[in-house]
Amino acid sequence: MSASTPKTLCTSGQQSIQDICHPLSAEESVRTPSPDVGNTTGSIGEKDLSLPNGTPVDTSSPASSSSLLNRLQLDDDLDGETRDLFVTVDDPKKHVSTMETYITYRVSTKTTRVEFDLPEYSVRRRYQDFDWLRIKLEETQPTHLIPPLPEKFVMKGVVDRFSEEFVETRRKALDKFLKRVADHPVLSFNEHFNVFLSAKDLNAYKKQGLALLTKMGESVKYVTGSYKLRGRPLEFAAMGDYLDVFTQKLGTIDRIAQRIIKEQSEYLVELREYGPVYSSWAGFEGPLQEPLEGVAGCVANCAGALDELTEDMSDDFLPVLREYVLYIESMKTVLKKRDHVQAEYEAKLEAVAFRKEERTAPSPVPSVCVCLCVSVHVQKSHGQWPLFVRVCVCVGVAVPSVCVGGCVCVSVCVCVQVAVPSVCVCVCVCVCHAECPLYPQQPPTDVEKCQDRVECFNADLKADWDRWQNNKRQDFRQLLTGMADRNIQYYEKCLAAWESIIPLLQDRPESTKTETS
Amino acid sequence: MADAQREDAAETDTPNANDAQEKTTNSTMVEDSSTTLLKRMEITVAEAEKRTGKKAVNMQETYTVYLIETRPSSAVNEGQSVAPDALWRRYSEFELLRNYLLVTYPFIVVPPLPEKRAEFVWHKLSADNMDPDFVERRRVGLETFLLRVASHPVMSNDKIFYHFLMQERGWKEVVYDTGFQAKADSRLRALNATFRVKNPDKRFMEMKHYSDELQSITSQLLRARARVADRLYGVYKVHGNYGRVFSEWSAIEKEMGDGLQSAGHHMDAYAASIDDILEEEEHYADQIKEYLFFAEALRAVCRKHELSQYELETASLDLTSKKLQREELATGIVRTFSFKGMTTKLFGQETADQREARLKLLEEQIVEGEETVREKTAECEEHVHSGWEDMQRFKEQKDRDLREAFINYAYMQMSMCKKGIQMWSNAKECFSKM
DSSP, X not given: OGGGOHHHHHHTOXXXXXXXXXXXXXXXXXXXXXXXXXXXXXXXXXXXXXXXXXXXXXXTSTXXXXXXOOOOXXXXXXXXXXXXXXXXXXXXXXXXXXSOEEEEXXXXXXXXXXXSSSSEEEEEEEHHHHHHHHHHHHXXXXXXXXXXXXXXXXXXXXXXXXXXXXXXXXXXXXXXXXXXXXXXXXXXXXXXXXXXXXXXOHHHHHHHGGGGHHHHHHHHHHHTOOOOOSOOOHHHHHHHHHHHHHHHHHHHHHHHHHHHHHHHHHHHHHHHHHHHHHHHHHTTOSTTHHHHHHHHHHHXXXXXXXXXXXXXXXXXXXXXXXXXXXXXXXXXHHHHHHHHHHHHXXXXXXXXXXXXXXXXXXXXXXXXXXXXXXXXXXXXXXXXXXXXXXXXXXXXXXXXXXXXXXXXXXXXXXXXXXOOTTOOOXXXXXXXXXXXXXXXXXXXXXXXHHHHHHHHHHHHHHHHHHHHHHHHHHHHHHHHHHHHHHHHHXXXXXXHHHHHHHHHHHOOOOOOGGGOO | OHHHHHSXXXXXXXXXXXXXXXXXXXXXXXXXXXXXXXXXXXXXXXXXXXXXXXXXXXXXXXXXXXEEEEEEHHHHHTTOOOOOEEEEEEHHHHHHHHHHHHHHOTTSOOOOXXXXXXXXXXXXXXXXXXXXXXXXXXXXXXXXXXXXXXXXXXXXXXXXXXXXXXXXXXXXXXXHHTTHHHHHHHXXXXXXXXXXXXXXXHHHHHHHHHHHHHHHHHHHXXXXXXHHHHHHHHHHHHHHHHHHHHHHHHTTOSSSHHHHHHHHHHHHHHHHHHHHHHHHHHHHHHHHHHHHHHHHXXXXXXXXXXXXXXXXXXXXXXXXXXXXXXXXXXXXXXXXXXXXXXXXHHHOOOOHHHHHHHHHHHHHHXXXXXXXXXXXXXXXHHHHXXXXXXXXXXXXXXXXXXXXXXXXXXXXXXXXXXXXXXXXXXXXXXXXTO
């Protein structure tokens, strides 16, 4: 189908509009090419679309192809009615072998996607496997934000890796990780993710990818490359600033929460000494014995409630906070990568501009040029999954720095879809490179590719940023209301305890007046 | 009754003590079977003021005086607005009054004064005597003291007490004129002396043991409560930091900003709420403290009994020995060793005249001794009787008061919980709007 072989489109001549699939009808077929990251197998004509370190770009991303895909993704309803991939992590189990002891978790998947052979899967995975998956996603989707994993290393002496609380905290984080990936319109179609969810023997599959290990070193180089960034677009600079401040604030909140837990623990210690004094007193009183015991019991109940509150905060609040710090780190990394891609593009641009002056005759420039930038937002009822399809076509003579050595003819077809209730707008733009009848087409230059890369990256990043902001808002709303709830519950328990002894305190025994004299 | 008037006039939620009960005990004690002073008069310690004055050695000192106001109850009941009689007294005068009462009524558990210096403080609470909160709590304590004395069946009829309330000048002289000071000194010496009493009243010994336990447990309780208050203060105050960070965070957020900002304000309010909560709890601490000091007063009554009993035993022993000596002199049979006997042996028999003289002396002493024994016995019996009665009265008062204190404490805790729920619910609402 047309969308799967974009390059074919380019070389085979301009396609007529009728041959271009109608967005809606293309729904199913659109999905087919997506998980095929398969760059190790070298898909046709996509060798050019690779990052400097050689790792291929995932062409399934709607905006990541310079070959101007038309891609439509009808958004899934958040209610899950049209969501087609459900993942859960549960049932932790301890495994003891001669070499080591470790925990595995059951990963259950339910899906209707055609990329999966079966509708249901249930596999066992350990933390190592999640770590592997994350690395793979980072490698193969460098322009996207990969959700964080819980901390890998724990000090063996300090934390009990097999305690219920630790395992449960980790399980929740792993579950969240997979759900975030599954909800991502691009990451969820990643081949490695698919294998992670479905393969019985993950280790065998992992071995295949060993060759890529060598690329790891290069990717590191890539991130710390030596290109210097000239001008960061305002919006990305703003993102960077925001993340810096946000990290700071999260750090502060973490410290405050820890301090509160500490103070509460010390308060608890004192309460546990305070209550028994009333009991001792009750031991040598007569009519006051019951009231005193009542007060002692009450204090003990409040102490118990406080203990629960502190534990809950420790187990549920702090880990989520810390996970967000990791998330921010991931985001910062992606921002840095984007900067580098842009820097590389700028450098190349400069070099070419230099060289251009040395050229004898400038290539003839078409007189018909269109600059078209289209961004497409597809909005869900609960948030945004903006979808960018950006097309930048060379502008005419007037802006020589942009149009370098090539000419492109453009045909644009825009169809606007009226929204289905949960979907606001979907626009599909398909633009294709075509042979200019007047001037022979030249293959996209290095610079153009760089420019493409920058724009794709920017588009992906913006999409992920918006999604991340939205999720962040929900996550923190949930986190903070949870904290408020727990405190309310604590006070309600204490209130009930004190209310219950009022009748006991007020119930006076008959005073024996006759004994006074 | 004392309880009802003990708190500020505004708080009258305490159950009424049985006035009838007061009356029945009253009628056995006082010939004048009219009601206690408190029935006839309203007493308040209305205000406190700072004064500066000169001490004896020409030094400046700053001290606090308290305004005592009295009004006849009949006037109040009839709704007449009568200007109260008022005078100013300082703490040392209260102390003087109390010492007088201790000496004059050794068989009564005399109510304690509020503490001279702040003890059992937790870190935020000031230990400064000039601190307004301390002064205020002391004012309440002094009022309680006066009301307790005024409602006591015996003490309320004391003239010195009446003068204390009514006559500002010259009261001190009147007190000293009673000559109680001398008794006070000897009493203090006696109470602190160690002596072995052979047959104390068993009930008194049990009471003394109880007073020791009460003193120990209340002191323990006050210390533990102070530590708890300290920690609780810390917990609340740290939440104030959330207020600041939420405010800072809201500055970089778009949609989340408003919710965060408002939630931050609620966190600030939460942190601030602990001050009032703990200030109120100090009243509970003061009630417990009163009984810590009451325990001492109770113990003093028991010690007084021991002292009386000891003096009685000593007097009896003395009498017995004198009678024995007389017998020996009369019959010539020496049963016991005596110095006189020794010297007689050494230096020869005494003359008949000498013997006669000695016998006479002895007879006189015996008569005196018998009188002493009679007195002491009466005193002891009187003390046992009255003391036991007052201790019963005290016991019932204590049970009532402490029960009420615990109820108030429970209500305080409930109020604190309700406030907490309120504040966190407010914050939750803000969070949910983020």
